[in-house]
Amino acid sequence: METAVKSSNGTRSSGKRSAAKDRADRIDPYGFERSDDFDYESYEELMSEYLVVLTRRSIKWSRLLKGKGRVQKNVKLKRYVRKGIPNEHRALIWMAASGAQEQLERKPEHYQAMLQSRHDAKLVEAIRTDLNRTFPDNVLFRKTSDPCLQKALCNVLLAYGHHNPAVGYCQGMNFVAGYLLIVTKDEEKAFWLLDALVGRILPDYYSPAMTGLKMDQEVLGELVKLKVPAVWQLMMEHNVMWTLVVSRWFICLYIDVLPVETVLRIWDCLFYEGSKILFRVALTLIHHNQALIEQARSLPDVCQAFKQITKGPFVEDCHAFMQKIFTEPGSLSMAALTKLRAACRGRVAAEES
Structure with missing residues (x-):
């Protein structure tokens, strides 16, 4: 990225102004400093497309809310939430959808x-x-x-x-x-x-024993066995515990794992639809990157692959990624999750006793 920028009359601005602009560019809209290897060119290309989506969504949300401070959960609102909540309405919708x-x-x-x-x-x-x-x-x-x-x-x-x-x-x-x-x-x-x-x-995720967290990591293992059996087989062969590769995904709800915009889109759905969203995200990451994970030849390789799959264009394009989480893993009902959780809770309890 060039450090000098053209002014409105076509001449290049001073280095001083350019340095100030560079400092501003290094901070994202949420206050996070971008890394030294941040790809500004790809980001600007992506955002130019995403801003069109955001503008369109913002207009639709404004029409839906009509200045009201209250919303009712329904099929239309769920569809809107899945397509992303504009920043200006996020707190309102999270508060309403979650019961807060x-x-x-x-x-x-x-x-x-x-x-x-x-x-x-x-x-x-x-x-x-x-x-x-x-x-x-x-x-x-x-x-x-x-x-x-x-x-x-x-x-x-x-x-x-x-x-x-x-x-x-x-x-x-x-x-x-x-x-x-x-x-x-x-x-x-x-x-x-x-x-x-x-x-x-997320009951029992943050309790001293973290039983809910441990249980859901086991549940993810069962879901991978069902939906991406080759990856499950690889994990068994290398004796990799799920907690080793996905505990941060679950305990931090993808914070510092996925890009900020993507995390916020995940949280939009988490507050509206509940914990199954965490599984949809995990399964999409694993299913989409199955070939890469299968290249692993050792435990460190597996850990490295799981770090790698949370980076790059697939997760940075939050709009396309969120569409994928509702299609790529296939069906995932709360009834099926409840059944798996009951089975895994017993396993976790047995390990702790």
Whole structure:
């Protein structure tokens, strides 16, 4: 990418202005710094097409909402959510679809009450330890930023720890809550959305034993055995545990695994349709990259392949990727998932006892 840019009269601008522009280009719309090997050319090409889609979707969403602050779940809204929620409507739809808005309205004083309650010293220490580790590559979480989201993140996690003492604070929650703050720009909304995820959509993912997380990794293994048997066979041959290659996918809900825009599109559907979306994404990544994974000849090869499949054009084109997750893995009903979870829960319980 050229460092100098043409001004409106066709002459090249000064290096000073160019350097400022380069610094601005290095920060994405969500505050994340782009890596040194970021492909600006491909990104600009992709975004020029995606912006057309976003504009079209934004107009349709505005017509659907008509300035209303409320929505009802129905087939049309589900279709709209799958095609992507514009940023300006994301917090509203996530709150409504997840039941978080209903909880906020039922307990309007609850967040502040939890925040002002006497804080448990161990909880405070655990949260504070992780604050500086949360998105070090995001300018919004730096102490020099104004406002700095670290303080808001600390508040949300402290309040949630008191709201749900059985969970308290668990690894991964800082990244999830941080993303919620980036999108909602509102502590109370982030708190209730975190409650929807931890308490209802992903039960036992963030409990001390992480039983739900372990169980769903086992469920993914069963689904791969069913839908991509060659990959399942390879995993068995090299004695690779699923937790080794997909635990970050599940515990961080694809944060820092897939590109930001793609993660937000996944979360649009996660808040609306529930946890089966996580399996659809995982199965699509594995099925689409089956040939690459099958080239692995050792355990380190398998781990490397699983890192590789979360990078590149396939996952960067979030609109096309999201269309794929609803076609490539085939049918995936909640009834089938419930049945698999029951079987895998017993296996996980037996391993823990």
